[in-house]
Amino acid sequence: MGFLEELKALLPGRVLTHEAELAPYESDALTAYRKRPLAVALPERKEEVVEAVRLCHHHGVPFVARGSGTSLSGGSLPVEGGIVLALNRMNRILKLDPKARIAVVEPGVVNLEVSRQAAPFGLYYAPDPSSQPVSTLGGNVAFNSGGAHCLKYGMTANHVLGLELVTPRGEVVRLGGESLEGAGPDLHGFFVGTEGLLGVAVEITLRLLPKPEAYHTVLAAYPSLEAAGEAVSRVIRAGLLPGAMEIMDRLSIEAAEKAVGAGYPRVEGLLIVELEGPKEEVAAEAEVLHRVLAESGALEVRVARGEAERQAIWKGRKAAFSAVGRLSPDYLVQDGVVPRSRLGEALREIGRLSEAYGLRVANVFHAGDGNLHPLVLYDGKKPGELERAEALAGEILRLCVRLGGSITGEHGVGVEKKAYLREMFSEADVEAMERVKARLDPKGLANRGKVFDPRVEVAR
Amino acid sequence: MTLRPEGLEEVREAVLAHPRLRARAGGTKPALSTPREGEALLDLSRLRGLLEYEPEEFVFTAFAGTPIAEVEEALKAHGQYLPFDPPLAGKGATLGGTVAAGLSGPLRHRFGGLRDFLLGVRFVDGEGRVVRGGGKVVKNAAGFPFHRLIVGALGAFGVMVELSFKVFPRPRATRTLRVRREGLKEALAELERLRLLPLDLLALDLIPPATLELRLGGFEGSVEARLGRLLGLLGEGEVLEEDAPHWQGVRDLAFLEGSPIWVKVPAKPHLIPELEGLPLGPRRYLDGGEVLYAGTAEEGLKALREAGLPHLVLKGTQDPLHPPPPLAFFAKVKEALDPKSRFPLG
Numbered sequence: 024m025g026f027l028e029e030l031k032a033l034l035p036g037r038v039l040t041h042e043a044e045l046a047p048y049e050s051d052a053l054t055a056y057r058k059r060p061l062a063v064a065l066p067e068r069k070e071e072v073v074e075a076v077r078l079c080h081h082h083g084v085p086f087v088a089r090g091s092g093t094s095l096s097g098g099s100l101p102v103e104g105g106i107v108l109a110l111n112r113m114n115r116i117l118k119l120d121p122k123a124r125i126a127v128v129e130p131g132v133v134n135l136e137v138s139r140q141a142a143p144f145g146l147y148y149a150p151d152p153s154s155q156p157v158s159t160l161g162g163n164v165a166f167n168s169g170g171a172h173c174l175k176y177g178m179t180a181n182h183v184l185g186l187e188l189v190t191p192r193g194e195v196v197r198l199g200g201e202s203l204e205g206a207g208p209d210l211h212g213f214f215v216g217t218e219g220l221l222g223v224a225v226e227i228t229l230r231l232l233p234k235p236e237a238y239h240t241v242l243a244a245y246p247s248l249e250a251a252g253e254a255v256s257r258v259i260r261a262g263l264l265p266g267a268m269e270i271m272d273r274l275s276i277e278a279a280e281k282a283v284g285a286g287y288p289r290v291e292g293l294l295i296v297e298l299e300g301p302k303e304e305v306a307a308e309a310e311v312l313h314r315v316l317a318e319s320g321a322l323e324v325r326v327a328r329g330e331a332e333r334q335a336i337w338k339g340r341k342a343a344f345s346a347v348g349r350l351s352p353d354y355l356v357q358d359g360v361v362p363r364s365r366l367g368e369a370l371r372e373i374g375r376l377s378e379a380y381g382l383r384v385a386n387v388f389h390a391g392d393g394n395l396h397p398l399v400l401y402d403g404k405k406p407g408e409l410e411r412a413e414a415l416a417g418e419i420l421r422l423c424v425r426l427g428g429s430i431t432g433e434h435g436v437g438v439e440k441k442a443y444l445r446e447m448f449s450e451a452d453v454e455a456m457e458r459v460k461a462r463l464d465p466k467g468l469a470n471r472g473k474v475f476d477p478r479v480e481v482a483r
Numbered sequence: 484m485t486l487r488p489e490g491l492e493e494v495r496e497a498v499l500a501h502p503r504l505r506a507r508a509g510g511t512k513p514a515l516s517t518p519r520e521g522e523a524l525l526d527l528s529r530l531r532g533l534l535e536y537e538p539e540e541f542v543f544t545a546f547a548g549t550p551i552a553e554v555e556e557a558l559k560a561h562g563q564y565l566p567f568d569p570p571l572a573g574k575g576a577t578l579g580g581t582v583a584a585g586l587s588g589p590l591r592h593r594f595g596g597l598r599d600f601l602l603g604v605r606f607v608d609g610e611g612r613v614v615r616g617g618g619k620v621v622k623n624a625a626g627f628p629f630h631r632l633i634v635g636a637l638g639a640f641g642v643m644v645e646l647s648f649k650v651f652p653r654p655r656a657t658r659t660l661r662v663r664r665e666g667l668k669e670a671l672a673e674l675e676r677l678r679l680l681p682l683d684l685l686a687l688d689l690i691p692p693a694t695l696e697l698r699l700g701g702f703e704g705s706v707e708a709r710l711g712r713l714l715g716l717l718g719e720g721e722v723l724e725e726d727a728p729h730w731q732g733v734r735d736l737a738f739l740e741g742s743p744i745w746v747k748v749p750a751k752p753h754l755i756p757e758l759e760g761l762p763l764g765p766r767r768y769l770d771g772g773e774v775l776y777a778g779t780a781e782e783g784l785k786a787l788r789e790a791g792l793p794h795l796v797l798k799g800t801q802d803p804l805h806p807p808p809p810l811a812f813f814a815k816v817k818e819a820l821d822p823k824s825r826f827p828l829g
Contacts, residue, residue, distance in 0.1 A: 123751055188812075190815075196812045204770075208808050216627075236681040393620055452626065
């Protein structure tokens with residue numbers, strides 16, 4: 024029997040090979056890239072994932088695990104001649120133990136679903152990427168997803184306590200456990216963020232946190248983006264640790280307004296600050312915050328009264344990416360990080376680059392952790408415009424590295440930024456990563472073509 | 484044989500010159516840092532000092548051999564601290580040793596442990612190659628996260644040279660509430676209730692059989708009001724106004740002094756009844772029961788092994804880690820970074 028026949032025998036009726044069936048899997052949220060896989064497999068149990076990976080290993084067929092396909096870096100782009108392991112059917116929450124404050128989930132469980140199920144116990148799952156109503160935890164784990172609350176609560180890696188995974192050679196291994204503390208190397212922490220290159224997580228143990236008692240969410244409007252950025256520095260210098268600080272520029276405000284009508288003021292720079300915690304502490308922090316904002320040159324400061332107003336503020340922010348789609352036929356989302364104190368400098372330079380390239384750039388970013396999300400607007404139908412947009416995006420990444428930051432805060436390297444990994448890391452750093460990959464995956468089957476630039480990717 | 488490198492280059496030379504090495508700086512966890520037969524001792528105490536510290540960024544980078552006390556003094560001057568509360572700081576523990584052992588103290592309850600605050604590393608691998616993982620910003624998803632790999636790895640993958648950490652603003656005021664219950668069962672029930680409430684406690688410890696210690700931090704007025712609410716929730720308790728010296732002692736694991744063996748056991752509230760049935764000495768559960776630090780003798784260690792409970796011995800044995808890391812994954816990473824097994828866990 025050939026590979027496909029064996030796969031079909033393993034997953035009867037759940038191997039897609041027809042052109043029309045494959046089309047939805049050819050691309051993820053990085054729509055500029057598209058590849059047709061050999062087949063799409065739809066396992067329903069972890070044993071099936073394990074057997075499928077073993078089959079791939081035996082036949083030397085590359086595989087790409089995929090959840091909802093929301094990767095903005097092309098992390099789940101198929102490999103020609105390889106298969107896609109679509110894990111959406113593995114969407115069971117296997118255990119939700121409020122006393123232990125953990126949830127054990129399959130990789131196809133949607134991020135927001137965990138918080139929904141945990142809510143009756145007063146608990147939630149903290150990482151909140153904007154894609155959280157759709158994106159799955161398997162993908163969140165592979166790419167170490169972030170969200171708006173990373174300064175205070177960390178990223179996905181900080182909330183994963185244990186993993187069961189199948190290595191690219193088809194071995195099943197358990198890393199970590201259920202406790203917040205471990206004994207021995209933090210291998211599960213290491214696996215998170217390796218973008219599916221070291222195996223497929225089939226079971227994930229997550230930590231849950233008590234939902235904050237009180238929130239204080241503030242909108243502050245500024246005459247310039249830099250003034251909004253400066254306000255963030257003032258908040259930090261005052262010794263506050265807000266749960267989230269977000270900034271949007273005029274273009275993204277307009278897009279968000281058109282999309283969801285959040286009621287944002289139409290200004291050059293909008294700052295959202297959210298305090299959270301016990302009500303007495305939040306009240307004391309709010310006093311300091313308002314003193315700081317009063318001195319920060321804000322044109323207007325609005326406080327969300329009640330949960331509905333708070334949700335409206337966040338709805339606009341979280342809709343910003345997709346809303347920008349209304350302003351332009353196509354766009355690239357960048358994800359660089361700069362030290363917070365260099366935000367102003369970075370924004371000035373991005374503005375200058377935008378003019379030089381003749382392309383509009385909308386800015387939405389996690390100001391608390393210096394994570395920029397410039398959206399480079401372009402029209403893919405105009406010859407050369409995608410290439411120009413990519414060149415501009417590349418310059419922004421170099422800028423982030425130059426300022427001491429990172430090429431990606433939460434979207435991962437994927438296919439999109441692999442040419443820039445060496446801008447941030449030395450040859451020796453990348454070689455060490457490639458050696459780890461080569462040892463765990465000697466045939467180079469797991470998510471081939473991601474993270475490392477194929478021009479220099481060789482078996483070491 | 485003891486080597487005392489003063490910089491990155493000398494660390495590389497030392498690694499390449501010796502087939503088996505073991506790193507040590509403060510030496511506060513002798514079970515991990517005492518050289519075994521045939522190992523050269525790599526004393527990192529000269530790799531010391533802060534390299535970068537931008538208070539406004541909530542980030543610093545320092546040499547791995549820097550004593551934690553030295554770092555904390557610099558942070559304190561800017562109203563900041565290490566929220567994972569590295570243990571044994573008062574005894575001379577260093578950043579590198581804390582990372583290699585993977586240890587956090589009682590304050591980990593509020594914001595998380597060491598793994599949540601380490602941002603980046605520069606290390607020398609088993610072939611003398613200088614490798615960097617992570618970065619110097621609080622959010623970063625680029626490349627394989629070697630900085631997480633080295634947490635608790637006992638130095639298995641390389642010799643740390645530089646480490647970058649996230650820090651937070653220090654709580655302006657603190658108070659501690661100590662409450663006693665009738666027995667272990669009642670204390671555990673209380674612990675489980677408190678774990679689910681949004682109290683933002685800095686610390687929540689169980690001292691068996693039946694004492695709970697809760698530490699609050701924040702603005703002075705808020706701490707006072709929240710203390711009142713806690714008393715309403717828990718009934719009577721003893722309030723410690725000046726609680727810093729008490730917690731310094733806990734953090735330095737003073738309660739283990741006098742025990743021949745010191746052990747850390749990852750735990751969970753539901754494991755506590757089983758752990759309490761083992762022949763262990765003085766002990767304390769930190770972070771709402773997530774981790775146990777216990778003093779014991781051979782008998783206790785044997786009982787932990789027989790019960791199949793993972794643990795790490797800090798003092799008093801040659802064989803500190805049980806169980807060994809899962810080979811299907813660990814051995815491959817080890818081969819990639821330390822193919823000649825110069826470092827521990829070979």
